[in-house]
Amino acid sequence: MSTEQIPQGANVEIISKNEKKARELVKKLNLKQIKGITRVTFKQRGNLIYAIDQPDVYRSAAGTYVVFGEAKVDDLNKRIAESQAAQEQAAAAQQAASSNKTTEDKSPEAITADLEQASLQPKVEEAEEDDGEVDESGLEAKDIDIIVDQTGTSRAKAVKALRKHDGDMVNAIMELS
Numbered sequence: 364m365s366t367e368q369i370p371q372g373a374n375v376e377i378i379s380k381n382e383k384k385a386r387e388l389v390k391k392l393n394l395k396q397i398k399g400i401t402r403v404t405f406k407q408r409g410n411l412i413y414a415i416d417q418p419d420v421y422r423s424a425a426g427t428y429v430v431f432g433e434a435k436v437d438d439l440n441k442r443i444a445e446s447q448a449a450q451e452q453a454a455a456a457q458q459a460a461s462s463n464k465t466t467e468d469k470s471p472e473a474i475t476a477d478l479e480q481a482s483l484q485p486k487v488e489e490a491e492e493d494d495g496e497v498d499e500s501g502l503e504a505k506d507i508d509i510i511v512d513q514t515g516t517s518r519a520k521a522v523k524a525l526r527k528h529d530g531d532m533v534n535a536i537m538e539l540s
Contacts, residue, residue: 382431394421394429403430410439497522506532514539 378386397420405413418432497519499507510521510532516539524535 385431389421389429392423394423396421403432404437405434410443412437412439502526502530506530510535510539 400418400420401416403415403418403420407413413434414437415430415432415434418430420431421429423429499522502522502525506525507518507521510516510525511518513536514521520539521535524538525532528534528538
């Protein structure tokens with residue numbers, strides 16, 4: 364019977380010669396077929412997985428299994444990367460949706476006022492802190508220099524933060540950054 368003579372929609376399983384031989388040997392070895400298994404997976408190093416869907420599984424009396432079916436490679440690292448990318452996209456979409464919900468006044472006057480307010484605030488803070496000489500007594504100059512380098516703030520702010528945290532550089536840097 365050729366493939367043209369098989370009616371459409373018929374469930375026909377075509378078995379190769381090698382598979383026929385293997386099945387005959389399985390029968391000679393007294394292996395018992397196990398029904399109800401829908402998927403068999405084999406894991407290899409590097410999260411590489413071989414999966415066999417709808418396998419024929421046989422078990423020997425000693426506990427050895429023989430599996431027949433078409434093995435497909437399933438790379439777990441690729442699946443993990445794809446799921447992380449999908450989660451990141453969902454988080455970005457959620458964040459964009461939440462930021463679009465907030466309504467702000469986008470008139471030119473409001474934007475100009477916001478810009479003026481933002482540009483005036485740092486000047487006022489710097490003027491307040493840089494007015495006088497900074498008293499660095501009791502503090503090490505290298506600690507102050509490290510804080511200035513790490514946070515990019517003025518020396519007066521670094522001294523003030525160090526005094527507030529009793530010379531603890533870590534807490535001073537955390538406050539200023």
